[in-house]
Amino acid sequence: MKAWSWDRYGPPDVLALKDVGEPAIARDEVLVRVRAASVNPYDWRHVGADPKLVRLSVGLRRPKPGLVPGADLAGVVERVGDEVTGLRAGDEVFGEVRLGSFAEMVAVPQNRLAVKPARLTFEQAASVSMAAHTALQALRDVGRIAAGQRVLVNGASGGIGTFAVQLARTFGAEVTGVCSTRNVELVRSLGADDVVDYTRADFTARKGGYDLLIDIVGDRSLARLRRPLTSRGTLVIVGGIASGRGRLLGPAAQVFRGALASPFVRQRIGTVHWKPNSADLRLLAGLMEDGRLTPVIDRTYPFDQIPEALRYIERGHARGKVAITF
Structure with missing residues (x-):
């Protein structure tokens, strides 16, 4: 599968699109084929190690090998771990990971996912979680x-x-x-x-x-x-x-x-000590189904233009969210 990765800290240009192996899933995880993602300041801060405090979690001198940036996602369940309940292959879901959503597939803990509201596109749903x-x-x-x-x-x-x-x-x-x-x-x-x-x-x-x-x-x-x-x-x-x-x-x-x-x-x-969880995702999904909450998307970039999307959001003038289509 294709995934973005980086082997040194710097501007979005340090990202490279690579062929990597399909991720394995733990017993409480779900393998999701990503249909859309979104970018956050969180993402460019990790890519650029800005602030330097970020290095404590992703690597002191350079990023740890094999890391994939990206948090928000929406997609379709490919398979589930043995301990996963309430989700099955074919379900349309949305949520987030600590890192890894800028890839065609990603392993996601069950407690960071919820079923995607039917009235939302994948791009809208991917713009919600963080x-x-x-x-x-x-x-x-x-x-x-x-x-x-x-x-x-x-x-x-x-x-x-x-x-x-x-x-x-x-x-x-x-x-x-x-x-x-x-x-x-x-x-x-x-x-x-x-x-x-x-x-x-x-x-x-x-x-x-x-x-x-x-x-x-x-x-x-x-x-x-x-x-x-x-x-x-x-x-x-x-x-x-x-x-x-x-x-x-x-x-x-x-x-x-x-x-x-x-x-x-x-x-x-x-x-705020940001705590992603499926209970809050389900609450947000209900508000979106009722029309009381609507994601605002400034613009959308294709998967192969993620560096450009990060450059845009890094400037700090996006209206709402910036989505990625796969």
Whole structure:
């Protein structure tokens, strides 16, 4: 089968399309023939070891041999391990792996898959898992969102942000999205009650009005991010698409700053520890079947142009997700 791999860290050009053997599956895994994937900042950060902290998991001096990048996927089950229940050959599924989805076939733990909603294309389904999981867990598990709250999403037009706006609305919140001028109408169409164009106004000047702030961009200090919150409001640090380029910790630096500051302020400061799981995938699938949640896809690239897709998303201006077709 064909798979993308890399033997040194660097820009997307270090990726090479190779012929490799079909992956073996463990007893609790499913072999999926990939029909679509999507790209995330997670992917280019691994390929480029940016931040350098990434090297601890994929190789200190160079990537470990045989690694394949990519997390999100949708496809068709080829076969299942002996301990797998509820899935069988021929099922259409979606989900994610830690690494490996930029290949024609991939072994996926059963607890990271769910049946694909019938109304979604493979490209749409492949655009869900990492971004929607992160948005859901930021709002529900860390942010403890409740109906009637006022929620602000900084980075509302990106992959995570487009899901966060829609999910906050399903929880019954009043949502404000922050984005650039060209994305104002998109964010409004997703259900945002208010949209702040950051090129024209500073959302951190809105003092004390929000119960929950989801920061996806990482381009403001903690002190400024706390300003729009009520005295008992919650700041959730998702990561930092715009922060930490070329540094040791990258966006994790903001996470550590939040953890250090949290005991000394009245407001809550939390961080999403992304936990993919099939239960949340099934919840998201139900929302998509009902039409309450829709993946936003900026553009689609063919499998043989994955480096170009990574270059595009690395620039940080994608509207929603970028999908890969096989």
